[in-house]
Amino acid sequence: MISLLDYGAGNVRSLRNAIHALGFSVTEIERPEDILKAERLIFPGVGAFGAAMERLHRLGYVEPLREYLAAGRPYLGICIGLQTLFEGSEESPGVAGLGLIPGQVRRFDDSELAVPHMGWNDVRVERDSPLFADYAGEKLYFVHSYRAEQTAENADWVLASTDYGCPFISAVQRGQVGAVQFHPEKSGAAGLRLLRRFLAGDAVSATPARRGAAAAPTHLARRIIACLDVRANDAGDLVVTKGDQYDVRESGAVRNLGKPVELAARYYEEGADEVTFLNITGFRDFPLADQPMLEVLERASERVFVPLTIGGGIRAFTDGEGTHYSALDVADRYFRAGADKVSIGSEAVHIVEQVLARGGEGDGSSAIEQIAEVYGNQAVVVSIDPRRIYVERPEDTRHHTVETAEPGPDGERYCWFQCTVKGGREGRDIDAVELARVCERLGAGEILLNSIDRDGTGAGFDLELVGAVRSAVRIPVIASSGAGCVEHFAEVFERTGVEAALAAGVFHRREVPIEAVKGYLRERAIETRLR
Structure with missing residues (x-):
């Protein structure tokens, strides 16, 4: 037994x-x-x-x-x-x-x-x-x-x-x-x-320690993550979609790039190191009422034996009957359904705004702190959606700036990266570096770093953004948004030192196979996991 x-x-x-x-x-x-x-x-x-x-x-x-x-x-x-x-x-x-x-x-x-x-x-x-x-x-x-x-x-x-x-x-x-x-x-x-x-009962004993054996070093691999944006289409079915600058409709209908469970299983077979589900509609009012997404996790975990992350709706809420649920309650349901990590997006921006208003320290009440306290830092991913704001001089803003190789519309040589909420539609007075640092202090174990400017462009990752955030925190960072070819993955690893890179559309459409990405990385002597 x-x-x-x-x-x-x-x-x-x-x-x-x-x-x-x-x-x-x-x-x-x-x-x-x-x-x-x-x-x-x-x-x-x-x-x-x-x-x-x-x-x-x-x-x-x-x-x-x-x-x-x-x-x-x-x-x-x-x-x-x-x-x-x-x-x-x-x-x-x-x-x-x-x-x-x-x-x-x-x-x-x-x-x-x-x-x-x-x-x-x-x-x-x-x-x-x-x-x-x-x-x-x-x-x-x-x-x-x-x-x-x-x-x-x-x-x-x-x-x-x-x-x-x-x-x-x-x-x-x-x-x-x-x-x-x-x-x-x-x-x-x-x-x-x-x-x-x-x-099977085979692991019954071990021999004494080997003497004089060569101690070959081990190496951590760079991770390649497949991301699935999931939402309900007009018929009410859950589909994987991908938008152009967050517009997921095509000819009036939701763009359908496949069924989430089948696509996740395909990526597992193709060698993805992790699979991330982002629920981009659904459960905005009552997260625990979104049973179809819970079922996606349950079914995917039956076929996918690499880590699964779920994002969207990880926050406290009160349902239509007046029952209150904490962010920890919501996260627990997703962990129980098969998730290994939860991703917190817009809610993280609101959390950090409140923390900064109190002087910069947490009080244990935020979703990040609550979930990390019970499930560990590694279970909490903070997803950041920043966009570039150009300025002529660093002194023109209180935010962390970079001198950019991509000047602004009026030739501005500096920019800062403004955090957004509501799927990139609303900017807030906080920058990506500040947000990442505060979330790390609160207990986040990983940063998923997107780019409003690069998403869906195929022009490559925003290396200036990724480099700024990577150098600001000591937790792993996932680079996201903009991948269009295998060279882009090698570039972001070599020039920023991030631990992982994520892509969606180019994988869904088979424009850039995961196996091709890993093959190219190995040619560049970048450590990867073989499928």
């Missing part, structure tokens, strides 16, 4: 779907006594260390879980399921972990690295184990801000390690108890093979 310990945070639907896709069934841990009845136990999760341990204590799971682990019974921890095996974490000082493995979980040094460590990296297998018997060196998907350190006291637990600034533990195993920092259910075919090994 395979049992899933869902402690109540993060997307576990994808893991259930992966288990079912591999031909296995799974039962849910509903009571403390169910833990000791399990024949194989899986503990997945994302979010804060302290919140996870608090939830385990509240559910009465800690003592039976410790008893199960002490008996050496089959266990697979994923992400938080690995970190809670240690004694504690810098993320939650004073909160004790399960204490099975000696050592502490510490934050990555973000002085030179983007944190969270987010994306596809290799693992360096340091001992022979059936768990990695089918592993052929493929990249696996990581998303975390804290990492377990290898010490002399826990060296006999270490199964694999990964480099990100410094080496960290990416897999542990002793007997039948194992855990991984990456997400096998989000790691494509390679992750599914590893998961199958555990489900």
Whole structure:
């Protein structure tokens, strides 16, 4: 009997779907006594260390879980399921972990690295184990801000390690108890093979650590993300569309570029590293009433085993019956439907305006803070829609300016990037750099950086905009808007250092295949994940 310990945070639907896709069934841990009845136990999760341990204590799971682990019974921890095996974490000082493995979980040094460590990296297998018997060196998907350190006291637990600034533990195993920092259910075919090994009962032991083995470095890949703008057409069906400067109609009807689930599955097969759904209509009044979009996530997560992001309507609201829902309530539904991350757009602008009015510090009430507190920073993406505002001199505005190689209509040599709301239709008195910095302080884990000026043009990413924001924050940045050829992807990686690049229309119309993008990047010696 395979049992899933869902402690109540993060997307576990994808893991259930992966288990079912591999031909296995799974039962849910509903009571403390169910833990000791399990024949194989899986503990997945994302979010804060302290919140996870608090939830385990509240559910009465800690003592039976410790008893199960002490008996050496089959266990697979994923992400938080690995970190809670240690004694504690810098993320939650004073909160004790399960204490099975000696050592502490510490934050990555973000002085030179983007944190969270987010994306596809290799693992360096340091001992022979059936768990990695089918592993052929493929990249696996990581998303975390804290990492377990290898010490002399826990060296006999270490199964694999990964480099990100410094080496960290990416897999542990002793007997039948194992855990991984990456997400096998989000790691494509390679992750599914590893998961199958555990489900089939093959991962029963590991040999002693290899002595004198070459420690080949691992490398984080640049991500290529496919974006699907989803809305209802005139017949009420959800379709993927793409507009010219936000106009999605063609000959009077909504431009239809395909069905969202089928298109997402196609991109997964073609090697997309992530898939993003942006709901550009729907649920503007009552987000949780938009059942078709929830169904899109549920069905997509059955076929797409890479990360899924959903944007549109992630905010607090009151429904027609007077019931109030927080942004956290809304996000929870989307995580439960299959999303790994939520994207906050116009709402983030309003949040930052309120924060700046209070002096620049959060008070815990914003959607960004609430969601990050429970699900972790990596679950919150802030989507910024800026446009260029030209000025003759930097002194002419209080905003962050750049000296531009693209002068304004009257020859202006400087510009700032004004944030917009309502799909780019309304500008606000805040710039993209300021917004990104404040959102990072509030707990956002990633920036999706669009460009009103470049969207749909095929003229390439706005490198000046991307460079300004990338240099201003220490969290990962996704460049978006303007891609028209493979060279544009290499250009934005080489000249700005962003972690990911996103495109929509050129992928939908097959003008620029994902495989062609990755092939060109490899020719330019830019690290990518092979399909």
